[in-house]
Structure formats: structure tokens, C-alpha cells
Amino acid sequence: MEINKAKVNKKKSIFKKISEVLLTMASKPSGFIGLSILVFHILLAFLSPFLAPYDFKAIDPSLMLQAPSSEYWFGTDSLGRDVFTRTIMGGRTALTITFFGSLIALLWGGLLGIFCGLVGGKIDDVVMRVVDAFLSIPWILAMLLIVSLLGTSTQVLIPALGFFYGKGIVRVARAATHDVIAKDFIVSARARGHSNLSIIWNEIIPNVRDAILVEGAMRWSWMLLGFSSLSFLGFGVSPPTPDWGLMISNARGLMSFAYWAVIAPIVGLSSLIIGINLTADAFAKALGIDRSTKAPV
Template sequence: MSLASIPQNSRLGRTLSVLRDVMSRPSGAVGLCLVVFHLILAVISPYIAPFDYRTMNAAMMLTGPDGVHFLGTDHLGRDVFSRTIQGGREAILVTGIATPIAVAWGGLVGIFFGLIGGRVDEVMMRFVDAFLSLPWILKMLVLIVTFGTGIEVLIPTLAFFYGIPVIRIARAATHDVVARDFVAAARARGHSRMTIMRKELLPNVLDALMVEGAMRWSWMLLAFSSLSFLGFGVSPPTPDWGLMIADARGFMSFAPWGVLGPVIALSTLIIGINLTADALAKALGIDRAQKAPV
């Protein structure tokens, strides 16, 4: 409570105090650890993997976990452990690029409609609603089938689809801010619409966008893995959790380790992101009830 504890640079001080708040919450601490663990693993896994992920071994097909193959081998005799720890690289890379793009474009469009309001805003939001009411996998498959798979298609596709719900969040958050007097003050001074968006609205919507971004990231990871699972994502032999689950699914009854590794990896990352997002929302004082449906 004491004013003396506030550091000189207030903005840095706020960032630090939010980070401290996130870490002081059990969900934030666990979540952030999981996320950081996965990020580090994604970077260093090629150097620490005990086996090459491509090396097949016809003599060692579907063997159970032992001292050499910690998670056993798959139907081609490849080391499941080595493939699991590297299986998130592609997913994290693609979603890690697509998420900021989605938040940026969705956020800007949302802030714009939130600012102008009125009929245009209403009509646009009905379009957004209509779009969101279609099953995502259908929409995505249309694009992927048309343009083919691969990173250069997946990143824009994911960024496009996941930016649309961000529009809703950004618009709702902007609506709360637009009514406040500092926006009226900026208008009365004669600032342009662009300046008002950038200087007055964006800083106040950023918190909501950050939380939303974290949530979008976890959804996107799931979507990416689902696409891989269906065979529209990463192509073999690149290790990928979704693809690995798809491959090992048939042997699940007698060789469950093939599914277990990637499932645990994928779920820990997604849970980690969700926990962090929750803690971040609480630390920033954002009401998650206003979260739009996916």
C-alpha cells in the first residue's frame, strides 16, 4: 500500500508487479513452469534426443518402455521418447507465429468497430457471429484442401480463423473504454481517429488482448494437432503429437505407450497455457466471463 514501494519507472513497475502476481498464484506458477519447460524443450530437444526420430528399426517394433527406449517404440521401431520431445517443435513454431498475427489483426479490427460503433459495427458483428457459428474444422478444411498443407498455408489459415473471435473480445473491451471521458477529451482536443485508437484505446484493451492471445494459443495448438491427426498438418516423418497419436491409435490396445507420450506432452502444454492465462486474467483484473465462445 505504501507509495514508497512503487518503482520510479511506473510502466516497468506495473509489468513486474503483474508478473509477480501471476507467479504468486498456484495456477500461474504451475502453468508458467509448464509453458517454459515446453518452450525450452522445443529448442533443445534435437540436441538431447537419444535417438534420431527417423531411424526405423524393424527388429524393435512396438516394444514396451525399457532402459533404452524410455517410452518404447512405435510400429516402425522408432523411439517414441525422442519423437515425443521433438513432436511439439512444429506445432509451437506454427502457432507461435500465427497467434500474434491473429491477436494483432483481430484486435485492430475489433478496436476499430468498437470505436466507430453504430450501425456499421452492429452489421459487422452479425457477420462475425454468423462466421463463428460454423464449425471451425469445416471452414479450415476448405482452405487447406484448396491451398494445400504446409506451414505457408497453415500459419495464415490459423491466424485468419483465430483472429475472428479476437474481434469480438477487442470490440467488447473497447466499448467499455470508449464511453470514458478521456476518449471524449481526446476527441474534443481534435485527435484523429487513428491516434485515439492507438494512444487511448489500445493501451486499455491490451490486457484483455493478452489474456485472449494466451487462450487463442492453446486453442490453436489443439487445432493444429487435430489437423495433423487428420493428416492435413505436418507430413511424415516429421514428429508431431497429432500425427503420432493418429499413427499409434491402431495399436493402442496392446502398445499404449505410443499414444501416451504425445498425449501427455500435448495436454501438459495446453493445460500450462490455460493455467497461465487464468492467472494472468486474475492478475490483470479481467473478467473471463466475457470470453467469447470459440
């Protein structure tokens, strides 16, 4: 019973910590704006199927390229689909895929980076050179290769994106680990005879967690842009699923006279990216990390 109680107490304190961080983030205008945009997009992703006035895949040639009106707020596209419906639903796939992709990137990148930072020596050398080699490959080419070999299903896209965006996190996590590894509390844990795993879990992760989370949040916005680029090139989601990258790609040829079909998804995509960036910055500030040097301020 006692142990259970202790666990409950601990959980509460984590909740408290999260709410404190969120409050600190929201107390600055930039953080407030970022958080609001992000929350708005997440809510939209959940609720858009119920809010959408039309069917997103209903094609009607007679309604082709209608200008915005009271009936079709954002106009219609070249196949006569409602742009408003498709825009509010266009972030769902991208958000889901990139969210899980970033989680995977965070996990493997963070853990590998911490491990390399801790053990050092030859293993570190070899792993880091492999990571460097991957960094030198243009990711979009590699992604195209993977997608064309394995298809564009979610099960392929999430791990592939997670892999390519995790390489950078390895470096950040390793550097953050190097910062703490020289501190005496690690030496002390070593001298007591703790295992590497216990040192990573108890001593290192609590100290590098913040830096890695912030990096992960930044990667999320980059991944979103990357995923939209894939869709734009036709390798992301397959039609007729609504997606901003795909919508921009489809409507860009008609931009000169049907600008509405391009502008709406662009606003959707860029506002989400700006929202995530602002949130990540505010998050970093709330945790006391200076992103330009990655040193605690």
C-alpha cells in the same frame, strides 16, 4: 539526447511492468505450475534436437513396438522409431505454428474489433455480421478445404489458423472498446480534435490491451488443440516430422497392446494445453481481469 534518455526510461518501466506481472503470476500455486509447464515446453522445443537420444526418423523394423525399457524410455512405435525422441520433439512444430498463428489472430482480431467499436454505425454493423457469418461455419471444415487447396505448408497453416481464431477476438476487442468508449477521456480526446488513429493508439489500446492479451493467450491453447486435431486428421504437418497429433493418430489403432506410443504424446499435448490455460488465467488475475465477465475485478 534528452529524447533518447526518455525512451530508455520508458523501456525500463515496461520491463519492470512485465517482471512485476510475472512475479504476481508466479506467487499463486496455479500460476506457478502453469508458468513452469509452459517454460519447460518452450525450453524443450528449443533444446530437444540436442537432447534427443536417437534420430526421430530412423526406421528400424526389428525394433517395432518395443515396450518401454532402459534403452528406449517410452518404447518404440509401429515403425520402430523411438517414442521418447519423437515426443520431446513433437511440440516444436505445433508450438511455432500456433504461436505465430495467435499473434496474427491477436493483431487482426484486436485491431478490427477496436476499430469497429470506435466507429460504430453502419461499418460496424456490416463487419460484425460478416464475422458472425464466419463464426457459423465449422472451422475444421473450412480449414480442411483451405489445406486441401493450398497444401499443408507453414505459410498456409499460420495465416489460416490466425484467421479462424481471430474472429472471436474481434468480438472481445469490440466489447472491451465499448466499455471505454463511453468514458469521458475519449470524449475529451475527440473534443480536442485528435484523429481516430491517435485515439485508438493513445487512449483505447492501453485500456483494452490487457483484455485482448488474455483472450489471445486462451486462443493459443485452443489453437494448439485445433492444430493437433488437424494433424490427427492428417492435414497438419506431414510425416515424418514428429508431431503429437500425428503420433496419436498413427498409434491409436495399436493402443490395446502398445499403449506407450499413444500415452506419451497425449501427456505432452495435454500438459502444454493445461500449462497455457493456467498461465492465461494467472495472467488475467495478475492484470486484474475477471475472465468470467471480462470486467476488471
